[in-house]
Amino acid sequence: xxxxxxxxxxxxxxxxPFDKTxxxxxxxxxxxxxxxxxxxxxxxxxxxxxxxxxxxxWAYYQAKDIRRYVAQVTGDxxxxxxxxxxxxxxxxxxxxxxxxxxxxxxxxxxxxxxxRDKAGNEADRFHFGEVFLEVAIVVASLSILTRRRPxxxxxxxxxxxxxxxxxxxxxx
Numbered sequence: 134x135x136x137x138x139x140x141x142x143x144x145x146x147x148x149x150p151f152d153k154t155x156x157x158x159x160x161x162x163x164x165x166x167x168x169x170x171x172x173x174x175x176x177x178x179x180x181x182x183x184x185x186x187x188x189x190x191w192a193y194y195q196a197k198d199i200r201r202y203v204a205q206v207t208g209d210x211x212x213x214x215x216x217x218x219x220x221x222x223x224x225x226x227x228x229x230x231x232x233x234x235x236x237x238x239x240x241x242x243x244x245x246x247x248x249r250d251k252a253g254n255e256a257d258r259f260h261f262g263e264v265f266l267e268v269a270i271v272v273a274s275l276s277i278l279t280r281r282r283p284x285x286x287x288x289x290x291x292x293x294x295x296x297x298x299x300x301x302x303x304x305x
Contacts, residue, residue: 152277155285159273162292166266169299173259176252176302183249190242194235201231258302265295 208224211217269292276284 151280151282151285155273155277155288158285158289158292159270162266162269162273162288165292165296166263166270169259169263169266169295172299172302173256173263176256176259179252180249180256183245183252187242187245187249190238190245194238194242197231197235197238201228201235204228204231255302259299262295262297262299262302265291265298269295 204224204227208221208228211221211224269288272284272291273288276282276288
């Protein structure tokens with residue numbers, strides 16, 4: 134086949150309405166894939182941030198609990214040696230204060246864990262939707278190569294499923 138014939142064949146194929154339809158669909162799917170991918174990454178980052186905040190709160194909780202324990206032991210020791218009742222009372226008050234603070238810190242840590250889990254679920258749904266969009270692009274490419282309309286329809290179905298799964302992340 135001469136170069137002119139080959140160029141003519143490529144021009145003919147480029148003008149094929151099926152190829153144009155599939156190529157246009159692939160461009161739209163690729164744009165949707167980019168959006169879903171960015172959203173998946175965003176929610177994954179939120180998940181990691183909330184995990185770090187929860188870990189910081191649990192470390193703070195442990196520090197307060199250690200202070201409570203030290204105040205309690207000190208108060209008990211002072212009571213045993215019959216020290217000044219004001220000193221024993223001070224350590225008892227400190228122990229109660231740390232116990233109250235620990236409960237508040239623990240509640241805040243659990244709130245961060247809930248937010249982490251929510252963001253993680255959202256990220257997972259976006260990533261799962263992303264897989265279907267990627268498959269849609271691959272199947273659309275195959276439909277151009279094989280000129281099979283059922284593959285193109287499968288590509289569209291995969292893209293619709295990917296978008297539907299991604300949209301469920303907004304209602305988690």
